[in-house]
Amino acid sequence: MIALISDIHANLPALEAVLADIQALGQVDRVLCLGDVVGYGAQPVECLERVAETCKLILMGNHEHALVHGAFGFHAAAKRAADWTREQFQQVNPGARRRALWELLENLPHRHEMDDILLVHGSPRDPVMEYVLESDLWEGSDPGKMDAIFASFPRLCFVGHTHRPGVFTEDRCFIPAAELPEGFVVSDGRYLINIGSVGQPRDRDQRASYLVFSGEAVYWRRVAYDIDAAAARIIATNSLDPRFAERLRRGE
Ligand code: ZN
Numbered sequence: 001m002i003a004l005i006s007d008i009h010a011n012l013p014a015l016e017a018v019l020a021d022i023q024a025l026g027q028v029d030r031v032l033c034l035g036d037v038v039g040y041g042a043q044p045v046e047c048l049e050r051v052a053e054t055c056k057l058i059l060m061g062n063h064e065h066a067l068v069h070g071a072f073g074f075h076a077a078a079k080r081a082a083d084w085t086r087e088q089f090q091q092v093n094p095g096a097r098r099r100a101l102w103e104l105l106e107n108l109p110h111r112h113e114m115d116d117i118l119l120v121h122g123s124p125r126d127p128v129m130e131y132v133l134e135s136d137l138w139e140g141s142d143p144g145k146m147d148a149i150f151a152s153f154p155r156l157c158f159v160g161h162t163h164r165p166g167v168f169t170e171d172r173c174f175i176p177a178a179e180l181p182e183g184f185v186v187s188d189g190r191y192l193i194n195i196g197s198v199g200q201p202r203d204r205d206q207r208a209s210y211l212v213f214s215g216e217a218v219y220w221r222r223v224a225y226d227i228d229a230a231a232a233r234i235i236a237t238n239s240l241d242p243r244f245a246e247r248l249r250r251g252e
Contacts, residue, residue: 001025001027001028001029001212001213001214002028002029002030002031002032002212002213003022003025003028003030003031003032003210003211003212003213004031004032004033004034004119004158004195004210004211004212004213005018005031005032005033005034005051005055005195005198005210006033006034006035006036006061006121006159006160006161006195006196006197006198006210007034007035007036007061007160007161007163007196007197007198007199007200008033008036008037008038008041008047008051008197008198008199009036009037009038009039009040009041009063009197009198009199009200010037010038010039010040010041010042010043010044010047010085010199011040011041011043011047011198011199011200011208011225011230011248012041012043012046012047012050012230012233013225013226013227013229013230014198014199014208014223014225014230015047015050015051015198015199015208016050016225017208017223017224017225017226018198018208018210018221018223018225019031019050019054021210021221021223022210025212027212028212030056031054031055031056032055032056032057032112032119033051033055033057033058033059034059034061034119034120034121034158034159034160034161034195035058035059035060035061035062035063035064035108035121035128035160035161036061036062036063036064036121036160036161036197037051037058037061037063037064038063038064038067038085039061039063039066039078039081039082039085040063040078040081040199040200040234040240040244041199041200041230041233041234041240041244042230042233042234042236042237042240043233044085044088044089045088045089045092045101047199048101048104048105049101052104057109057112057119058104058108059108059109059110059111059112059119059120059121059127060108060109060110060121060127060128061121061122061128061160061161062121062122062128062129062161063082063085064105064108065128065129066079066082067082067085067086067089067105068105068106071083073129077241077243077244080239080240080241081240081241081244084237084239084240089101089102089105110127110128111124111127113154115154116154116155116156117154117155117156117157117158118153118154118156118157118158119157119158120157120158120159121159121160121161122159122160122161123149123152123159123161124149124152124153124157124159124192125148125149125152131161131162132146132149132159132161132162132168132192132194133162133164134164134166134174136149137168137172137173137174146168146172149192150170150190150192153190153192155190156186156190156191156192156193157191157192157193158193158194158195158211158213159192159193159194159195160194160195160196160197161194162194162202163196163197163200163201163202163203163209164176164194164196164202164203165177165178165194165195165196165197165203165209165211165220166178166179166180166193166194167180167184167191167192167193167194167218168191168192168193168194169189169191170189170190170191176203177194177196177203177209177220178203178205180220183217183218183219183220184217184218184219185216185217186216186217186218187216187217193211193218195209195210195211195220196209196210196211196220197209198210199230200244200247200248201251201252202247202251202252203251203252204250204251204252205222205251206227206248206249206250206251207222207223207224207225207251208222208223208224208225209221209222209223210223227248227249230245230248231245231246231248231249232245
């Protein structure tokens with residue numbers, strides 16, 4: 001079994017709870033991370049180090065891209081968070097550790113293929129930046145977008161980025177993970193699967209989300225964690241927007 005995690009967003013209590021849950025399952029041989037380890041939350045350095053020691057793969061998310069290349073297209077509070085996060089990495093000591101972390105950030109791959117499975121942070125045609133949203137299925141939203149997306153991956157594509165777990169099917173439906181408590185069989189057909197967010201869920205379920213993949217089916221796991229601790233750390237920075245703490249409690 002493979003576990004896929006994404007969008008940790010510097011939330012160490014959520015990350016630790018998910019890693020403990022993966023350990024407790026006892027059947028997972030690899031953990032892979034689809035990006036956005038940093039951004040919004042208060043413990044970006046700790047989260048990147050923890051992910052680096054536990055995950056066989058870390059993909060580039062738009063928040064890592066913002067650290068390395070600049071926060072283009074971010075709203076003001078997210079841009080300030082990216083600047084604060086970059087400072088945290090610049091203050092890491094000793095210098096060898098600081099350089100190793102920065103080198104890791106600069107060299108994160110944008111995509112990863114395993115047989116007929118593609119892993120990206122955002123979308124198969126624009127791996128770091130593009131969002132694939134439920135609203136893309138609505139008529140008139142962006143005609144042709146879903147056709148182009150479904151033409152851009154082999155059989156399965158796993159993504160994060162929107163923080164909204166669920167399955168996009170070939171016949172242009174989206175099934176939220178909350179409607180699939182028994183998991184979802186993927187042995188036939190082509191699917192784009194969103195694994196959800198560890199550190200900032202946005203589907204009104206405030207528990208951390210991640211996914212386990214058996215090869216034939218996917219199962220989402222939701223894990224309660226110490227939201228108060230994560231929120232208190234955000235407030236204590238005196239730099240990050242307090243709304244990043246509030247939204248953790250609402251799961252949005
Ligand atoms: Zn994200």
